[in-house]
Amino acid sequence: MHRIILFRGMNTGGVRAPVGEQRAMAEAMGLKNPRTLQASGNLVVESALATDRLEADIEAAMEKTFGLKIVAMVRTPDQWSKLIAANPFPKEAVAHPAKVVAMVMKDGIRPGALDAVQALCRDGEAVKAVDGVLWFWFPNGQGGSEIFKKATPRMLGMGTGRNWNTVLKLAEMAAGKG
Structure with a gap:
Protein backbone atom coordinates (compact mmCIF):
# COMPACT_ATOMS: atom_id res chain seq x y z
CA MET A 1 0.00 0.00 0.00
CA THR A 76 -2.41 6.55 3.63
CA PRO A 77 -4.00 7.43 0.27
CA ASP A 78 -7.43 7.08 1.92
CA GLN A 79 -6.48 9.54 4.67
CA TRP A 80 -5.08 11.89 2.01
CA SER A 81 -8.28 11.68 -0.06
CA LYS A 82 -10.31 12.58 3.02
CA LEU A 83 -7.98 15.52 3.68
CA ILE A 84 -8.55 16.75 0.11
CA ALA A 85 -12.33 16.37 0.39
CA ALA A 86 -12.34 18.30 3.68
CA ASN A 87 -10.67 21.43 2.24
CA PRO A 88 -12.73 24.32 3.66
CA PHE A 89 -11.34 26.72 1.01
CA PRO A 90 -12.24 24.97 -2.26
CA LYS A 91 -12.92 28.10 -4.34
CA GLU A 92 -9.72 29.73 -3.15
CA ALA A 93 -7.77 26.52 -3.87
CA VAL A 94 -8.95 26.50 -7.48
CA ALA A 95 -8.23 30.20 -8.00
CA HIS A 96 -4.98 30.45 -6.00
CA PRO A 97 -3.69 26.97 -5.09
CA ALA A 98 -0.35 28.20 -3.73
CA LYS A 99 -2.17 30.35 -1.17
CA VAL A 100 -4.16 27.52 0.45
CA VAL A 101 -2.12 25.48 2.92
CA ALA A 102 -3.02 22.26 4.72
CA MET A 103 -1.03 21.79 7.94
CA VAL A 104 -0.93 18.09 8.74
CA MET A 105 -0.49 17.56 12.45
CA LYS A 106 1.60 14.84 14.07
CA ASP A 107 -0.42 14.42 17.26
CA GLY A 108 -3.38 16.72 16.78
CA ILE A 109 -4.00 20.42 17.22
CA ARG A 110 -3.16 21.87 20.63
CA PRO A 111 -6.11 23.00 22.74
CA GLY A 112 -6.77 26.70 22.15
CA ALA A 113 -4.54 26.77 19.06
CA LEU A 114 -7.30 27.56 16.60
CA ASP A 115 -8.46 30.61 18.57
CA ALA A 116 -4.87 31.78 19.02
CA VAL A 117 -4.00 31.54 15.34
CA GLN A 118 -7.32 33.04 14.22
CA ALA A 119 -6.46 36.08 16.36
CA LEU A 120 -3.40 36.57 14.13
CA CYS A 121 -5.43 36.71 10.90
CA ARG A 122 -5.23 39.98 8.96
CA ASP A 123 -6.27 41.25 5.54
CA GLY A 124 -8.68 38.45 4.65
CA GLU A 125 -6.58 35.60 6.01
CA ALA A 126 -8.50 32.68 7.46
CA VAL A 127 -7.74 29.52 9.43
CA LYS A 128 -10.03 26.55 9.95
CA ALA A 129 -9.55 23.20 11.64
CA VAL A 130 -11.07 20.15 9.94
CA ASP A 131 -10.46 16.58 11.09
CA GLY A 132 -7.18 17.41 12.82
CA VAL A 133 -5.78 19.43 9.92
CA LEU A 134 -5.27 23.19 10.12
CA TRP A 135 -6.23 24.88 6.87
CA PHE A 136 -4.88 28.33 6.03
CA TRP A 137 -5.95 30.85 3.41
CA PHE A 138 -3.24 33.44 2.72
CA PRO A 139 -4.75 35.82 0.12
CA ASN A 140 -1.55 37.90 0.10
CA GLY A 141 0.84 34.95 0.41
CA GLN A 142 2.50 33.42 3.46
CA GLY A 143 5.71 35.44 3.51
CA GLY A 144 4.44 38.61 5.14
CA SER A 145 1.78 36.99 7.29
CA GLU A 146 1.87 37.31 11.07
CA ILE A 147 0.52 33.76 11.13
CA PHE A 148 3.56 32.48 9.26
CA LYS A 149 5.86 34.36 11.65
CA LYS A 150 4.17 33.58 14.99
CA ALA A 151 2.25 30.31 14.68
CA THR A 152 4.91 27.97 16.07
CA PRO A 153 4.64 24.31 17.14
CA ARG A 154 4.46 25.57 20.72
CA MET A 155 1.21 27.34 19.78
CA LEU A 156 -0.28 24.87 17.30
CA GLY A 157 1.28 21.49 17.95
CA MET A 158 3.77 19.72 15.70
CA GLY A 159 2.75 19.88 12.06
CA THR A 160 3.94 20.59 8.57
CA GLY A 161 2.19 22.56 5.86
CA ARG A 162 1.76 21.84 2.17
CA ASN A 163 0.12 24.16 -0.34
CA TRP A 164 -2.77 22.90 -2.43
CA ASN A 165 -0.60 22.25 -5.49
CA THR A 166 1.60 19.91 -3.43
CA VAL A 167 -1.40 18.26 -1.76
CA LEU A 168 -2.82 17.33 -5.17
CA LYS A 169 0.52 16.19 -6.59
CA LEU A 170 1.08 13.89 -3.57
CA ALA A 171 -2.37 12.40 -4.16
CA GLU A 172 -1.41 11.65 -7.77
CA MET A 173 1.87 10.07 -6.67
CA ALA A 174 0.12 7.92 -4.06
CA ALA A 175 -2.31 6.76 -6.74
CA GLY A 176 0.65 5.65 -8.85
CA LYS A 177 0.22 8.47 -11.39
CA GLY A 178 3.24 10.57 -10.57
Whole structure:
Protein backbone atom coordinates (compact mmCIF):
# COMPACT_ATOMS: atom_id res chain seq x y z
CA MET A 1 0.00 0.00 0.00
CA HIS A 2 1.23 3.49 -0.80
CA ARG A 3 2.21 5.82 2.02
CA ILE A 4 2.72 9.56 1.88
CA ILE A 5 5.53 10.71 4.15
CA LEU A 6 5.80 14.38 5.04
CA PHE A 7 8.94 15.68 6.75
CA ARG A 8 8.72 18.77 8.91
CA GLY A 9 11.31 21.42 8.11
CA MET A 10 13.16 19.38 5.50
CA ASN A 11 15.31 21.40 3.11
CA THR A 12 14.36 24.60 4.90
CA GLY A 13 16.21 26.49 7.59
CA GLY A 14 19.50 24.77 6.81
CA VAL A 15 18.16 21.21 7.32
CA ARG A 16 19.18 19.37 4.18
CA ALA A 17 18.99 15.79 2.99
CA PRO A 18 19.38 15.27 -0.77
CA VAL A 19 16.32 13.61 -2.26
CA GLY A 20 18.37 10.94 -4.02
CA GLU A 21 19.84 9.96 -0.67
CA GLN A 22 16.36 9.97 0.89
CA ARG A 23 15.19 7.52 -1.77
CA ALA A 24 18.27 5.33 -1.18
CA MET A 25 17.57 5.38 2.56
CA ALA A 26 13.96 4.30 1.95
CA GLU A 27 15.11 1.45 -0.28
CA ALA A 28 17.65 0.35 2.35
CA MET A 29 14.74 0.23 4.84
CA GLY A 30 12.91 -2.18 2.54
CA LEU A 31 10.37 0.38 1.35
CA LYS A 32 9.31 -0.12 -2.24
CA ASN A 33 9.23 2.36 -5.12
CA PRO A 34 10.37 5.46 -3.16
CA ARG A 35 9.63 8.70 -4.98
CA THR A 36 10.26 12.26 -3.89
CA LEU A 37 8.39 15.41 -4.83
CA GLN A 38 10.87 18.19 -5.37
CA ALA A 39 13.35 18.90 -2.59
CA SER A 40 10.59 19.79 -0.18
CA GLY A 41 10.33 16.99 2.35
CA ASN A 42 7.85 14.73 0.60
CA LEU A 43 8.33 11.02 -0.01
CA VAL A 44 5.89 8.44 -1.37
CA VAL A 45 6.65 4.76 -0.81
CA GLU A 46 4.95 1.39 -0.86
CA SER A 47 4.84 -0.33 2.52
CA ALA A 48 2.61 -2.64 4.52
CA LEU A 49 3.76 -1.11 7.80
CA ALA A 50 1.23 0.68 9.99
CA THR A 51 1.57 4.45 9.77
CA ASP A 52 2.78 4.92 13.35
CA ARG A 53 5.43 2.21 12.94
CA LEU A 54 6.57 3.68 9.62
CA GLU A 55 6.79 7.15 11.19
CA ALA A 56 9.04 5.84 13.97
CA ASP A 57 11.17 3.81 11.56
CA ILE A 58 11.63 6.66 9.09
CA GLU A 59 12.51 9.15 11.86
CA ALA A 60 15.11 6.71 13.21
CA ALA A 61 16.52 6.16 9.72
CA MET A 62 16.76 9.91 9.09
CA GLU A 63 18.73 10.34 12.30
CA LYS A 64 21.00 7.36 11.55
CA THR A 65 21.54 8.23 7.88
CA PHE A 66 21.75 12.02 8.00
CA GLY A 67 22.21 12.82 11.69
CA LEU A 68 18.93 14.76 11.57
CA LYS A 69 16.11 14.68 14.12
CA ILE A 70 13.28 15.20 11.65
CA VAL A 71 9.61 14.72 12.44
CA ALA A 72 7.79 12.55 9.90
CA MET A 73 4.05 12.29 9.35
CA VAL A 74 2.74 9.32 7.38
CA ARG A 75 -0.66 9.20 5.70
CA THR A 76 -2.41 6.55 3.63
CA PRO A 77 -4.00 7.43 0.27
CA ASP A 78 -7.43 7.08 1.92
CA GLN A 79 -6.48 9.54 4.67
CA TRP A 80 -5.08 11.89 2.01
CA SER A 81 -8.28 11.68 -0.06
CA LYS A 82 -10.31 12.58 3.02
CA LEU A 83 -7.98 15.52 3.68
CA ILE A 84 -8.55 16.75 0.11
CA ALA A 85 -12.33 16.37 0.39
CA ALA A 86 -12.34 18.30 3.68
CA ASN A 87 -10.67 21.43 2.24
CA PRO A 88 -12.73 24.32 3.66
CA PHE A 89 -11.34 26.72 1.01
CA PRO A 90 -12.24 24.97 -2.26
CA LYS A 91 -12.92 28.10 -4.34
CA GLU A 92 -9.72 29.73 -3.15
CA ALA A 93 -7.77 26.52 -3.87
CA VAL A 94 -8.95 26.50 -7.48
CA ALA A 95 -8.23 30.20 -8.00
CA HIS A 96 -4.98 30.45 -6.00
CA PRO A 97 -3.69 26.97 -5.09
CA ALA A 98 -0.35 28.20 -3.73
CA LYS A 99 -2.17 30.35 -1.17
CA VAL A 100 -4.16 27.52 0.45
CA VAL A 101 -2.12 25.48 2.92
CA ALA A 102 -3.02 22.26 4.72
CA MET A 103 -1.03 21.79 7.94
CA VAL A 104 -0.93 18.09 8.74
CA MET A 105 -0.49 17.56 12.45
CA LYS A 106 1.60 14.84 14.07
CA ASP A 107 -0.42 14.42 17.26
CA GLY A 108 -3.38 16.72 16.78
CA ILE A 109 -4.00 20.42 17.22
CA ARG A 110 -3.16 21.87 20.63
CA PRO A 111 -6.11 23.00 22.74
CA GLY A 112 -6.77 26.70 22.15
CA ALA A 113 -4.54 26.77 19.06
CA LEU A 114 -7.30 27.56 16.60
CA ASP A 115 -8.46 30.61 18.57
CA ALA A 116 -4.87 31.78 19.02
CA VAL A 117 -4.00 31.54 15.34
CA GLN A 118 -7.32 33.04 14.22
CA ALA A 119 -6.46 36.08 16.36
CA LEU A 120 -3.40 36.57 14.13
CA CYS A 121 -5.43 36.71 10.90
CA ARG A 122 -5.23 39.98 8.96
CA ASP A 123 -6.27 41.25 5.54
CA GLY A 124 -8.68 38.45 4.65
CA GLU A 125 -6.58 35.60 6.01
CA ALA A 126 -8.50 32.68 7.46
CA VAL A 127 -7.74 29.52 9.43
CA LYS A 128 -10.03 26.55 9.95
CA ALA A 129 -9.55 23.20 11.64
CA VAL A 130 -11.07 20.15 9.94
CA ASP A 131 -10.46 16.58 11.09
CA GLY A 132 -7.18 17.41 12.82
CA VAL A 133 -5.78 19.43 9.92
CA LEU A 134 -5.27 23.19 10.12
CA TRP A 135 -6.23 24.88 6.87
CA PHE A 136 -4.88 28.33 6.03
CA TRP A 137 -5.95 30.85 3.41
CA PHE A 138 -3.24 33.44 2.72
CA PRO A 139 -4.75 35.82 0.12
CA ASN A 140 -1.55 37.90 0.10
CA GLY A 141 0.84 34.95 0.41
CA GLN A 142 2.50 33.42 3.46
CA GLY A 143 5.71 35.44 3.51
CA GLY A 144 4.44 38.61 5.14
CA SER A 145 1.78 36.99 7.29
CA GLU A 146 1.87 37.31 11.07
CA ILE A 147 0.52 33.76 11.13
CA PHE A 148 3.56 32.48 9.26
CA LYS A 149 5.86 34.36 11.65
CA LYS A 150 4.17 33.58 14.99
CA ALA A 151 2.25 30.31 14.68
CA THR A 152 4.91 27.97 16.07
CA PRO A 153 4.64 24.31 17.14
CA ARG A 154 4.46 25.57 20.72
CA MET A 155 1.21 27.34 19.78
CA LEU A 156 -0.28 24.87 17.30
CA GLY A 157 1.28 21.49 17.95
CA MET A 158 3.77 19.72 15.70
CA GLY A 159 2.75 19.88 12.06
CA THR A 160 3.94 20.59 8.57
CA GLY A 161 2.19 22.56 5.86
CA ARG A 162 1.76 21.84 2.17
CA ASN A 163 0.12 24.16 -0.34
CA TRP A 164 -2.77 22.90 -2.43
CA ASN A 165 -0.60 22.25 -5.49
CA THR A 166 1.60 19.91 -3.43
CA VAL A 167 -1.40 18.26 -1.76
CA LEU A 168 -2.82 17.33 -5.17
CA LYS A 169 0.52 16.19 -6.59
CA LEU A 170 1.08 13.89 -3.57
CA ALA A 171 -2.37 12.40 -4.16
CA GLU A 172 -1.41 11.65 -7.77
CA MET A 173 1.87 10.07 -6.67
CA ALA A 174 0.12 7.92 -4.06
CA ALA A 175 -2.31 6.76 -6.74
CA GLY A 176 0.65 5.65 -8.85
CA LYS A 177 0.22 8.47 -11.39
CA GLY A 178 3.24 10.57 -10.57
